[in-house]
Amino acid sequence: MDPIIILHAGLATGTVLLFATIGELITERAGILNLGLEGMMLIGAMAGFSTSLATNNPWLGLVVAMLAGGALSMAHGLVTIHFQADQVVSGLSLTFLGTGIAMVFGEGLTGQNPPTIPVIDIPGLASIPWVGPVFFENHSVLVYVGYLLIPAAWYFIHKTRPGMHLRAIGEKPEAADTMGVNVYRLRYFYVFVGGCLAGLAGATISLAVSPGWYSVQTTSGQGWIAIGLVIFAQWDPLRAAVGSYLFGALRRGILDLQGPPTLFGLTNPLYVNSNWGFFLQMTPYILTILALVLGARAAAKKRIGAPAALGVPYIRGERGL
Amino acid sequence: MTNAVEMQNVTVRFPGVLANDQVNLTLKQGEIHALLGENGAGKSTLMNVLAGLYKQSSGTLKVHGQPVSFNSPKDAIAQGIGMIHQHFMLVPTQTVTENILLGLDDPGFALNLPRYDQKVLDLQAQFGLHVDPAAKIWQLSVGEQQRVEILKVLYRGADILIMDEPTAVLAPQEIDELMNTMRSMVALGKSIIFISHKLHEVTAVADKVTVLRKGVVTAEGISAKGLTPAKLAQLMVGREVVFSVKKKAQEPGDVVLSVNDIHAENNKGVPALRGLSLDVRSGEILGIAGVTGNGQSELAEVITGLRSCTGRVIINDEEIANRPPIRAIESGVGHIPEDRSKVGTAPNLSITRNTIMKSYRHEPIGNGWTINFVKARQEARQLKDKYAILAPSVKTPARNLSGGNLQKVILAREISTRPKLLVAMQPTRGLDVGAIEAVQTLLLEQREAGAAILLISEELEELLSLSDRIAVISHGKIMGVMPVEEADVNKIGLMMVGSETVNN
Ligand SMILES: Nc1ncnc2c1ncn2[C@@H]1O[C@H](COP(=O)(O)OP(=O)(O)OP(=O)(O)O)[C@@H](O)[C@H]1O
Numbered sequence: 001m002d003p004i005i006i007l008h009a010g011l012a013t014g015t016v017l018l019f020a021t022i023g024e025l026i027t028e029r030a031g032i033l034n035l036g037l038e039g040m041m042l043i044g045a046m047a048g049f050s051t052s053l054a055t056n057n058p059w060l061g062l063v064v065a066m067l068a069g070g071a072l073s074m075a076h077g078l079v080t081i082h083f084q085a086d087q088v089v090s091g092l093s094l095t096f097l098g099t100g101i102a103m104v105f106g107e108g109l110t111g112q113n114p115p116t117i118p119v120i121d122i123p124g125l126a127s128i129p130w131v132g133p134v135f136f137e138n139h140s141v142l143v144y145v146g147y148l149l150i151p152a153a154w155y156f157i158h159k160t161r162p163g164m165h166l167r168a169i170g171e172k173p174e175a176a177d178t179m180g181v182n183v184y185r186l187r188y189f190y191v192f193v194g195g196c197l198a199g200l201a202g203a204t205i206s207l208a209v210s211p212g213w214y215s216v217q218t219t220s221g222q223g224w225i226a227i228g229l230v231i232f233a234q235w236d237p238l239r240a241a242v243g244s245y246l247f248g249a250l251r252r253g254i255l256d257l258q259g260p261p262t263l264f265g266l267t268n269p270l271y272v273n274s275n276w277g278f279f280l281q282m283t284p285y286i287l288t289i290l291a292l293v294l295g296a297r298a299a300a301k302k303r304i305g306a307p308a309a310l311g312v313p314y315i316r317g318e319r320g321l
Numbered sequence: 322m323t324n325a326v327e328m329q330n331v332t333v334r335f336p337g338v339l340a341n342d343q344v345n346l347t348l349k350q351g352e353i354h355a356l357l358g359e360n361g362a363g364k365s366t367l368m369n370v371l372a373g374l375y376k377q378s379s380g381t382l383k384v385h386g387q388p389v390s391f392n393s394p395k396d397a398i399a400q401g402i403g404m405i406h407q408h409f410m411l412v413p414t415q416t417v418t419e420n421i422l423l424g425l426d427d428p429g430f431a432l433n434l435p436r437y438d439q440k441v442l443d444l445q446a447q448f449g450l451h452v453d454p455a456a457k458i459w460q461l462s463v464g465e466q467q468r469v470e471i472l473k474v475l476y477r478g479a480d481i482l483i484m485d486e487p488t489a490v491l492a493p494q495e496i497d498e499l500m501n502t503m504r505s506m507v508a509l510g511k512s513i514i515f516i517s518h519k520l521h522e523v524t525a526v527a528d529k530v531t532v533l534r535k536g537v538v539t540a541e542g543i544s545a546k547g548l549t550p551a552k553l554a555q556l557m558v559g560r561e562v563v564f565s566v567k568k569k570a571q572e573p574g575d576v577v578l579s580v581n582d583i584h585a586e587n588n589k590g591v592p593a594l595r596g597l598s599l600d601v602r603s604g605e606i607l608g609i610a611g612v613t614g615n616g617q618s619e620l621a622e623v624i625t626g627l628r629s630c631t632g633r634v635i636i637n638d639e640e641i642a643n644r645p646p647i648r649a650i651e652s653g654v655g656h657i658p659e660d661r662s663k664v665g666t667a668p669n670l671s672i673t674r675n676t677i678m679k680s681y682r683h684e685p686i687g688n689g690w691t692i693n694f695v696k697a698r699q700e701a702r703q704l705k706d707k708y709a710i711l712a713p714s715v716k717t718p719a720r721n722l723s724g725g726n727l728q729k730v731i732l733a734r735e736i737s738t739r740p741k742l743l744v745a746m747q748p749t750r751g752l753d754v755g756a757i758e759a760v761q762t763l764l765l766e767q768r769e770a771g772a773a774i775l776l777i778s779e780e781l782e783e784l785l786s787l788s789d790r791i792a793v794i795s796h797g798k799i800m801g802v803m804p805v806e807e808a809d810v811n812k813i814g815l816m817m818v819g820s821e822t823v824n825n
Pocket residue numbers: 317318319335336338340358359360361362363364365366367407721722723724725726751
């Protein structure tokens with residue numbers, strides 16, 4: 001139970017959540033809710049893993065994982081943007097579709113050892129006391145990519161022209177449309193981006209954080225946590241990062257709690273019956289609820305919250321608000 | 322002079338509605354062409370075709386003599402057509418500048434808003450349309466939002482401008498400024514299609530007039546010279562219209578609403594009401610005159626329980642300030658809100674559901690647990706007939722109604738609960754002459770029935786013809802109250818800018 005180890009491992013686990021959360025956040029900013037995150041992550045994990053196995057190139061694995069996640073997300077895009085079907089139903093179906101495909105094509109992958117994404121230290125930064133060992137030492141390259149993604153996503157959403165269009169199509173698509181912004185095309189694009197990041201999140205598990213293929217256990221519900229995290233984050237990448245790493249560390253801490261037979265001199269109930277651990281896995285959700293309740297007033301005042309058109313298909317010429 | 326736009330035999334259908342039937346319209350280069358018609362006549366529909374938002378089922382469009390076919394608003398923008406929509410097309414969570422820049426190629430990748438804020442300020446100075454470029458849209462008053470809509474089109478330098486009721490939410494002085502802007506734009510070779518229900522604006526600014534009645538053209542491009550508002554009204558409605566309703570003399574009764582020293586903040590967190598007090602008696606209309614943004618919206622919201630405040634609001638001896646809106650409703654407050662599509666109605670619900678939104682709690686429509694929809698529909702049908710609401714059926718969703726008909730739905734709902742106090746905010750904004758006459762008559766009927774009415778309006782003429790007393794609001798305070806007989810435009814105007822105080 002060394003805090004440095006928990007934090008270090010939390011950052012690694014948190015990176016998976018970070019990619020998935022930021023991807024979903026971008027999709028939702030465009031007004032599309034994609035509940036198929038778990039399915040896209042599984043496909044990414046499987047596709048990345050088997051590509052690395054076949055080609056001995058983990059980097060190629062990442063690329064294929066992202067394309068696989070993106071391709072699956074396009075099914076959701078087609079159903080919800082083109083056919084304007086219910087986004088919740090479509091997203092849930094996507095979870096099953098992704099899981100199914102990943103399971104079928106993932107058969108026989110368990111126990112294999114393809115090359116994984118290298119683990120490196122960041123020269124200089126790694127030697128800072130306390131900070132270095134937690135943040136900049138002995139991490140997969142993908143963890144460092146995650147660090148870069150946070151400010152990049154924030155900057156993109158708030159400070160660039162495409163980011164402004166992204167926010168507009170999720171808040172008031174008809175306003176964007178009448179100004180000549182192609183709402184349909186952009187929504188497809190950001191669903192695809194979300195899918196790619198979900199695929200990357202999956203491959204981050206199978207090729208970096210806990211290498212291997214353990215069928216559905218590979219993602220073990222992290223896609224669902226990421227969906228909760230988007231709300232926790234109030235659709236903001238900086239808060240998404242805080243949430244992802246925090247929950248990553250929590251997940252790791254919970255695992256560690258199941259290890260020792262005694263805690264503070266008492267018998268550890270988690271050691272005796274590890275099923276109690278399932279209750280602990282609610283913690284991220286309970287924290288999300290707490291954060292939402294506590295932050296509700298401030299959020300209402302500043303008008304932050306779900307994009308106004310989230311979940312609503314856009315139909316040109318349909319009167320509405 | 323060449324033709325900027327030619328629309329020939331344009332037909333547009335919606336389920337159950339023939340919105341435009343073989344419509345012709347020709348806009349000459351450099352002219353201001355007024356498009357008139359009752360609420361629901363099909364004006365916005367026709368213009369949405371020209372702006373690329375709706376697709377006509379038949380008919381052709383030509384721009385500068387070239388046949389065009391629009392698949393999206395982008396195509397129309399590319400032809401230099403800019404439309405100021407009747408219902409705001411603004412992203413509430415974005416700033417003024419962001420809304421203006423939407424869809425443009427410049428800025429490149431990085432936004433660099435401060436730089437464009439400056440450009441927007443320059444444009445504002447040029448046309449005298451002022452609004453803080455860094456403010457978020459949701460923080461702005463309706464009038465300010467309308468200015469942003471105009472700035473959006475001006476910023477693009479469109480040479481064919483469609484203005485769908487741009488003056489509906491502007492103050493009189495702003496309207497004069499806008500007309501000057503329009504005249505100077507035309508002098509620069511731009512062409513304008515202008516929709517308004519205020520006929521004196523049309524006679525003042527338009528060169529040509531086209532009139533639609535129930536989707537059909539009844540006057541095509543006639544010269545505006547020599548046309549009077551009365552003649553125009555006749556063309557639109559097909560009958561003569563009374564421009565000033567008759568108010569019966571009557572003695573007011575007891576005080577129904579008493580507002581005492583209230584303070585409240587606006588959405589930006591800035592004080593909007595600062596120690597405002599007033600009384601309204603039964604059988605009396607108290608008119609509130611003032612320039613938009615001086616606390617009118619907040620006053621209406623405080624009285625109806627939609628905004629918290631300090632101070633006292635008493636309705637028939639019951640304190641209702643800072644209580645949930647249901648308290649106000651149960652003590653007999655009817656509310657005709659400023660924003661009829663978001664506050665006044667639930668756009669996706671049917672006319673039936675919108676009309677029973679207050680009565681569903683009580684017999685005969687509801688019993689607290691279930692709603693009797695047979696009764697509800699009966700009631701809705703009766704109200705639809707009584708208030709002459711134009712719609713295919715009571716099942717039609719509110720969002721498909723034209724502005725005037727939507728307002729009638731709200732009035733029908735509020736008046737059918739027989740309110741003791743009616744708070745009416747801009748009740749005739751955006752309505753056609755016939756509908757204005759109907760709404761004003763309804764308000765006077767309520768007055769005769771003994772309701773106390775707080776009428777907040779920017780139309781001085783409306784206030785002068787309906788009110789018993791007029792109070793002038795400025796910077797969140799009542800500057801003075803006077804009986805309508807003693808009121809005149811100059812006196813009110815002076816008080817609006819805060820230079821004279823007359824006490825009750
Ligand atoms: N998207 C739509 N779906 C269904 N019906 C519609 C739609 N848009 C307009 N209508 C109907 O078409 C008719 C014309 O509406 P339109 O908005 O063009 O009227 P308008 O002349 O602009 O009226 P107003 O003065 O109130 O703005 C109305 O009966 C309206 O209910």
